[in-house]
Amino acid sequence: MKRILIILMLFGISAYANAADVIRLVVKEDRASCTGVAPQTCFQVKYKNSKSWELFYSNISGFNYKPGYRYVLLVTRTKRANVPADASIYTYKLKRVLKKQKMPVVTSDWGFVVKHKWKLIQMNGVTQEQSPAFIIFDKEKGRVNGSAGCNSFFGSYEKGDGKLTFKQMGSTLMACADEERTKLENDFLKLISDKTFKYDVAEQTLNFYENNRLVLMFGMAPLDTP
Incomplete structure (x- = not known):
């Protein structure tokens, strides 16, 4: 039994x-x-x-x-x-x-991109939950700025043929007490500094590709959001 x-x-x-x-x-x-x-x-x-x-x-x-x-x-x-x-x-x-x-074919309409703030939602395949990082483009001046997590960053960009090149990138140097934000910031700034990406816009996301691999994904937000 x-x-x-x-x-x-x-x-x-x-x-x-x-x-x-x-x-x-x-x-x-x-x-x-x-x-x-x-x-x-x-x-x-x-x-x-x-x-x-x-x-x-x-x-x-x-x-x-x-x-x-x-x-x-x-x-x-x-x-x-x-x-x-x-x-x-x-x-x-x-x-x-x-x-x-x-699904509709994605677009590279830059006029649409510059009207919005773009919040980081994915980096190197890792979803960024409530990431503080974001990026904004100034079409008239050819400038870019935003937040990398703790510090503000800035620089210039050139665009053409579906590609985007970041140049002369710099940032403020405030110390960050949060280790996760520090790592996010270091990885993000290293990834975009003096780099050229293919880009597209799809489903209200701005996507950057390196060697045909999706490395950065940003979600659309109004320019005046914090």
Whole structure:
């Protein structure tokens, strides 16, 4: 009797470990750079309660993804019994495509860009939650300014053929007590100083690319927002 009970308990644990549920996923029309075991590109997804796009480090078995299309999927999510190192605790399998929508081609309309403040929302594939960093462009003077986290930065820019070059960048030198803000600021300023990026505007985001890899994403905000 005791042996039967142990077997039933082990069966129950195994069944729990492999329990599956069906979830709804929205998959964005372009991938973003991310770092798992090595640098790679990831889907950008929204779950039921997502407020913004999240990086998706796994694969979806049976899903034939095409860039430029936004998908709404029903996906079977199964918890792994034994999780390999640096792997997701879940596996995902496509159950049904609920919607597939061709998204508008992105634009490089600079007149639109200079009318707004752009707040940093992603850097090198990492989502920046409530980041204090932002950037503003002065079309008439060819100047750029903003906040890198603690300090203000400034410089000039040149634009042409869908590319943007930052020049003569500088910043104030106020000490920052917050270590996370200090790291954010150092990484951000290093990334944009004397660099040339391809850029586009899509879905109210300003995106910078280096070697065809998305490295910076900014969200649109009114110029007069703090």
